[in-house]
Each structure stands twice: as C-alpha cells, then as structure tokens.
Amino acid sequence: MTPLLGRVHAAMFARSFAIQGSWNFRTLIGTGFAFVLLPALRAIYRDSPDQLAAAVERHSQIFNSHPYVAGIAVGAVARLEAEHADPDVIDRFKSAVRGSLGGLGDRLVWAGWRPVCALLALGLVFAGAPWWAGAAFFLASYNVGHIALRAWSFRLGLEHGRYVGERLRRSHIAEAQRALAGAGAFALGLVLPMAMSGGLVGARPMPAWVLAAGTAGVLLGLRFGNALRTPVLFALAGFALLGLLIGALR
Secondary structure: OOOOOHHHHHHHHHHHOOOOOOOEOOOEOHHHHHHHHHHHHHHHOOOOHHHHHHHHHHHOOOEOOOOOOHHHHHHHHHHHHHOOOOHHHHHHHHHHHHHHHHHHHHHHHHHHHHHHHHHHHHHHHHOOOOHHHHHHHHHHHHHHHHHHHHHHHHHHHHHHHHHHHHHHHOOOHHHHHHHHHHHHHHHHHHHHHHHHOOOOHHHOOOOHHHHHHHHHHHHHHHHHHHHOOOOHHHHHHHHHHHHHHHHHHO
C-alpha cells in the first residue's frame, strides 16, 4: 500500500472547498472530484504517468454528492486507490454512495444546520442586537459547523475506505438530524412571535402575548418538531413573507 503523506491529505482537504468550481450538467461535480483527488493520485502513481492519466480520466466522470460530505467518498476512494483496488470496484463504490451522500447532506445542512443558524441570528436581531451582530453570529456559527462537517467526512472516508458505509450507519448522524429538526422548530417558535410584535423587542417591554406565543411555540416545537414534514427553511420563508405583509399593512 502506497502511504498517503500528511501534506497530501492537507492538499486534498484544501481543494475540497472548490469541489463545485467546475460543476456542469455532463459530469455534475465529477471533474471537481478528480481535482480534489489529484494530490493522492500523483503520490500513488508518481512513477507511472500512464496510470496517473488513466486514473484522472476515470475519476472525472459523472459524480454527485452534497459538497460538505463529498469528503467521505473522496477519502474512501483515495484509500482504495492507495490499496490498488480494481478500478471497476472503485467505480461501483462511487456509484453506490453518491445518491445517499447527496440526501444525507441536504437533510443535515440545507434543511437543518443552515436554517437553525439563520433563525438564531434573527432572534438576536429581534431581541435588540445590531444587525451586524446577527450577521456575524450566522457567519461564524454556520462556517464552524460546515468546516467541522467537511473535516469529519474526509477523515471518515480515509480511515474506513470501502467499509465507510457500515461505519456511517453506526455514527450519530441520524441523532444529529433529529436534534437539528427539534432545534429548528424551537428557534422558529421563539422567533416568530418576536417578529410579529414588530422586532427589536429589547427596546421596550415585551408584550404579554409575545411571551405567551413564544412559550407555546417553543413547547410545540420541542414536542412535534421531529415529526414535521415541511423543512424548517420553508417555514422560515413563509414567516419572512408574513413579516413583510405585516410591515406593509402598518
């Protein structure tokens, strides 16, 4: 097995932030996948230019995944290539994981982490914090979470290779998704009455009905949040439209 050095891993992880840079309708993020994998391929096939070219061509074919968890596939494929696994086995592995990784990232990030961060940032603003504090909170919290997810995904793929699917099933991803659904419902129940009261509630005594509605929303969110079929992001969009309507009628 050809060892993959630490600097190779660092180069791959840095490149993973640009995996969507060459997105197209023919290969989706396939060329980006090959771009991220290239440092490992160069280390593995450094004495065989023909094999390197063939490997780059193979990995430039169609592939799709959520960009934040694509590192699971990239890391696993890098390990398979280092173990000189059969190219057909590697292609079957990529075909098997690409759909599940797309759905995993969509539920975990687009329908979970991102709206939770946005709702909490809005809550800060409605509570009286300046707008820039809410924006800074969103950018800091969202990016800390998304970079941590990228790093965890890449390490998981490198460590477990072709068995990464089994290891992923034993992880706490499902619990994290349920926790984010509950947190999103909690934050939505907290922010909605604050917004309907006119926002910036910290500048004056909060009306009793706002406290009551917020408490009810929080409790309902905690109880039924995980059973919601509508993503929190859609609820947030509806709440934003409602706020615009209330503002226009004043």
